[in-house]
Amino acid sequence: METKKLTLALFSGSVDKLTAAGVILGGAAAEDMDVEIFVLLQAAFAFKKENAMVNDRVSEISDKKDEFLASLKRLQAPHWTEAFKTAKEMTNVKIHICGFAGKVWHGEKLDDFIDLADDICGIGEYMTSAETSGINLFI
Template structure:
């Protein structure tokens, strides 16, 4: 059985989304089984088309926020969704949606980017992640 890396994607800011997608890419390349559990703001950011206007920056990084976004644009860095899609192309990466957030916001699976494969509860996630590393972002 391959090693696992699970990411709890709680934040919906560009900085955290990039971090999550880049770590997921590296882990996928190194043949780990990657699960991203998108919850709360992380799930908001996965609503269809949200990435196009998402310029949100984490509060603790806001001093650098404008500069960060500007550099990403100027250097034409791929956006986090593209990075995540290429991680899925080369390896085993699954994105799962948190059932609670879906219920609270009345979101359906079809309202989310197609990279999200299914809706799961927290117990499912914890159980699946239990024999691997977990990163909270």
């Protein structure tokens, strides 16, 4: 069976969109898809070690943030970092931190980011990945 590929340009650093990305990654993992994630600007903030577990960023319907976060807890939904980790354990997921985005948030080295990140890259890698993917998403 031919392996399909998903490329995700992950711009958002807010918990709601990162949670949605985690759900989509779960679907990709269930189908053994190859996944390449490019962590851009605001998402690079969320991927920094000191920020990843802070749940105070909700970009959509932000006046309902407390209700949203309480519902995630009620539904026992995994934190987005756990969802990403599960996907990485189940299928081939590579997470690239955009070098420019890292610098914006004073993250110069891979060690500045959570262990889920595989490397720091330039936009050329994103273009190459996007050209060879059946599914391209921007979140």
